[in-house]
Amino acid sequence: MNQNRWKKLGDFLLGKGFYIVLFLCVAAMGISGYYLVRSVSGGETEDQAVTGNPTVVLPDSSAQTAPKAEKPAEKTPEQKSTVQQEKDDPEALPQTQAQDQTTRDVVYTWPVKGELLRGFAVETLSYDQTMGDWRTHAGVDIAAEVGRKVWAAGEGTVSEVYEDPMMGVTVVIEHPDGVVSTYSNLAADPLVAVGDTVDTGAEIGAVGETAIAESAMEPHLHLEITKEGAALDPVSLLPDQL
Known part of the structure; x- marks a missing residue:
């Protein structure tokens, strides 16, 4: 009777059972390989932060970094004073302009006639x-x-x-x-x-x-x-x- 069981098991392995065992072996090898690759590459975990703005530099690109914005020239104290004055009084004119408008030649005459x-x-x-x-x-x-x-x-x-x-x-x-x-x-x-x-x-x-x-x-x-x-x-x- 034992001989019949071993015979049936041998026939099964030589038949459909061979393919089932082969499939299980391939699956086990795939799962093992997946975990092996993750452990070697140190893949990201859910707790790791992902950068929002990755920098990509092309090998043949001359623009390695973004150009710096030019800093606007600072105003001199006189310009600041003029700007502040215009803010305080938009109709106010600089002193030199006001003088040009008010200073002019005058024709004079005697206030009375006499010795x-x-x-x-x-x-x-x-x-x-x-x-x-x-x-x-x-x-x-x-x-x-x-x-x-x-x-x-x-x-x-x-x-x-x-x-x-x-x-x-x-x-x-x-x-x-x-x-x-x-x-x-x-x-x-x-x-x-x-x-x-x-x-x-x-x-x-x-x-x-x-x-x-x-x-x-x-x-x-x-x-x-x-x-x-x-x-x-x-x-x-x-x-x-x-």
Whole structure:
């Protein structure tokens, strides 16, 4: 009986059983080979991070790295100041442009017509009839009867109107060329106020007798001219003829 069993097993192995055993052997070898390859190559595991932006360099490509972006040139302090100013006030102009628009030549005229009683003297002394001594004189005194009209020597803007303790009622005009003209010994109640814009020859008031410091002289207009704070001889800006 045992012989029959071994005979049947031998027939099975030589028949269909041979192919089943062969299939199992091939499958076992495939599974073993798969795990062997993973262990040798150290394949990725689920816990390993995968880079999102892999870099690929072609062997014949000259562009190995991306070009660096040029850094914009930094603004100078003056440019920063100008930019900030434009942000604060979009209508504001740089100082040089504003000066070009406001500075221009001015045509001057005599504020009154009359004899020159006392001239300009800042480097030498001249006799003062009222004070009875010798002193400098930063303007000119032009003879004119009380009530005579006084005109603006040039176009500009009235910056001051006041009564000086020594020189009496006074009007100050700033001109577009940087010159400032001052009219003293005026009658009370001038015709202009601070902020008024006047043209050359515009009436600003009348000759008065309000200057205590020059009260010993005959009626006149006291005129002073300055530029950038320095006194100038008014005659140098006025026409030759009175």
